[in-house]
Amino acid sequence: MLLDELVKTADAVASTRSRLAKMDALARLLKRLDPADVVAAVGFLTARPRQGRVGVGWRGMSAAMGEPAAEPGLTIEDLDAALGELQALSGAGSAAGRAATLRRLTSAATGREQTFIGGVLLGELRTGALDGVLTDAVARAADRPLELVRRAAMLSGDLGGTALLALTGTEADLAAVGLVVGRPVQPMLAATAASVADALEATGEASVEYKLDGARIQVHRAGDDVRIFTRTLADVTHRLPEVVEAVLSLPVRDVILDGETLALGEDGAPRPFQETMSRFGAEAARSTVLHPWFFDVLHVDGRDLLDEPLSTRIGVLESIAGDYRIPGETTADPEVAAKVSRDALAAGHEGVMLKAVGSTYAAGRRGSNWIKVKPVLTYDLVVLACEWGSGRRSGLLSNLHLGALDPDGEFGKPGGYVMVGKTFKGLTDALLHWQTGRFLELEVRPTAGTVWVEPVTVVEIAIDGVQQSPRYPGGIALRFARVKGYREDKGPAEADTIQTLRGLLRS
Template sequence: MPLARLVEAADALVATRSRTAKTDVLAGVLGDLFPDEAEAAVGLLLGRLRQGSIGLGYRTVLSAREGAPAASEPTLTVADVDAVLDTIAALGGSGSAGARNAALTALFERATAPEQEHLVRAMTGEMRTGALEGVLTDGLAKAVGLPLAEVRRAVMLSGSLPGTVRLALEHPEALTDVGLAVLTPVQPMLASTATDVAAALAVTGEASVEHKLDGARIQVHRSGSDVRVFTRSLADITARVPEIVEVALTLPAESIILDGETLMLDDSGSPRPFQDTMSRFGADAAREQVLAPRFFDVLHVDGEDLIDRPLSQRLAALERIAPAYRIAGEVTTDPAVAERVADEALAAGHEGVMVKGIDTAYAAGRRGKHWVKVKPVHTYDLVVLGVERGSGRRKGWLSNLHLGARDPEGEFGPAGGFVMVGKTFKGLTDELLRWQTETFPQHAVDDNGWVLTMRPDVVVEVAIDGVQRSSRYPGGVALRFARVKRYRVEDAPGGESALQAKAPAEADTIQSLRALLR
């Protein structure tokens, strides 16, 4: 397939918000693919390269593009691009950086200007066409003429959308044979959110209300003496977590698939900060600190698939197989009981609770109403220190915000200054993007072509799930899951009154954010 065909499709996806229209665009593209180019094409459409992370940082990619004149006519194919990325992925050792840059530059020289832009976004994960996996799955079902439910199930159980696309194009009839397989990761079931446990119970009915740990999602497979541990993104981390492998081998089952989380505990048994847990997943991480697995679901036991069984039966099986490693919780319809469980979870240092319909099946890969997450949300008034130019659907707008907290005592910089604590583009409506684009240049003190550096004049209210330690920012903390709630500025969209507006001197401090660290 010509790369230009993907570029045209991406442009069409950006141009519409209609899910039906996006589905039609993707069905047309997928239907034109050859099976052997399917996985590469899906990666280039989603901004998730088939080769994975191969050392293509933003600066590396932009530098290569800047040094390459654009081709006048499109000649590249998906296979051409994939072959270059394979070459780059194989590079290593002395001189690899130069060879990588040379290969990238040569690729960009063969691409037209629109193709260059598409490649930059694909390589840097900045595609933002609104074509996520769910829409692409819809497009695949339409392209091959199969029921959507059948295609969705194949994607979920295979754990690979690109692989499912290839299988569907080669042998569409084989999708019905895709099933749960021990040692093959399954897309995890996801949760929606609610403001409180009463609202969550109103959605789920009778539910298992369980502690929501501030850990890393894991999926543990065992077949005899063979154990595999996968992350939420289905990456195989078995070699990095020997303690979890050891636990799996002690369980009274020959074959099993468990869903849960892992976290690091301190000497008192309380959870350590999230980033301590995540540091153990690094390839070169020290093994002195032990990860503790905790499980909340079981999908398979000794040849019997439980994925379509109600949660009540799966929990009974989990209690039989791994009682010492179950996440705490209670089954109830009473909001008062659920609130007590939530209070206990927070007192134990956890994030909140998960409320799960007790009669529901495991909907792999889906974010529905059967699982509902409830956890406290913190809001802070921060200042905008800079803003990045958007890409994809946000091209032409000022989008990604650089956020700063006030440092009144000068603990991390000049007294009364501001310390950067993170970035976000979440929560920005088209109205806010338009306002930012019109307003922020008036506050700019520098512009490098990508980032507008601003005077700390604009205060924005941001919701966060918490903070984590970070060496990237001078204050030593970074925001977790930040999203914009509103601007504390009189003329901002939303009708902010003068009484509600805030001056930069009223912004929250870096010390208040650091106080969230456990």
């Protein structure tokens, strides 16, 4: 199949907010795919190609972009093969080889295909084709029971492979996919609630556990062989020898554990998230030690626990995890749950997770079985620039460049603004149209894809915190920033300062 057909579908999916319309478009594409293209196509649509990361960044991608082809000619197979070539390059001369492969690939692509390829390679494809929508589309295209497709995708950890099996195999083939120690499972995720009381009302009796500001890990042990996977199912065993050692000390032979790992200070308090991620992403051993904390068990010594209620899984976990069990308490009492939350915050953690004691383990967000509650921090920042949107937001200014006030000029001009991050999250259609008109009136200079504006507009931004970052002059970047609303009642001089935001690192 021509890559152009895949790109057209991705554009159609990105241009609508309707989940049903997204699913219909994806299902139509899946039905037309040659079986040989299915796995690659699913990887491209989710910006997670089967080759994984192939060593291409913004700079390399931008340098490779030349004049686009006039007509579509690339196939899905061509893009898949090119990514295979990029993955295989290493050692002396690999940079030149990578640049040559990228130039050959992009010169054969139309302008729209170039944009799509960049999104795939950089993991920034904003189509709305999330795993859940795509899984539903697979079930529709293959005419298979949705729950059977979801379960096979969860247990195999491979949506592309599941799509191929669903489209070319039988229901019995899907049903035969089981839990295998050593093969990662798609993780269960949590919804959010504004308060512990709201969350407990939704879950009923729950395990109320500390919400750690760490990195999600899934650990598989088969005898003396231990493998550790990330939230995205990447194998990072070689980076975490201390976690391997901890799991080998547990009184089991075979086990699959779900949890988090984070760095601790000498006083036992959690270190900043950035330190954990810096250590977590290191190829070589570093001095920072990561401590594992486990909150679920999916298999132990020949017994699958996925379909057992959480109350049973917790009992098993407590019998094997020892000091590596995440702190928490099972309760239906709002006061007890609130106390666990206060204790978690006092210990320096993010908040709490509430998990219904009768719930089984299911990939993704499934109703209100798992709910996270953590304080929301809001700050008033100044809009410095805005990027033109794509897909459904084409023709509208979308991604905001955010600045904090620098009253004393510690990081630049006194009274100026220091950029601390970007966000396009939380913008309603009404806000998108309003800010497009507003910022075109305030434009001071345009650049490719971006409108720079007078720094006079204050916007309230919710964040989960900040992290150290060399990307911005102030040395920090916002975490999970989203728009709460514009503050027309405030002037730019009333914005929060870079020093206030940097203070979050210390706290």
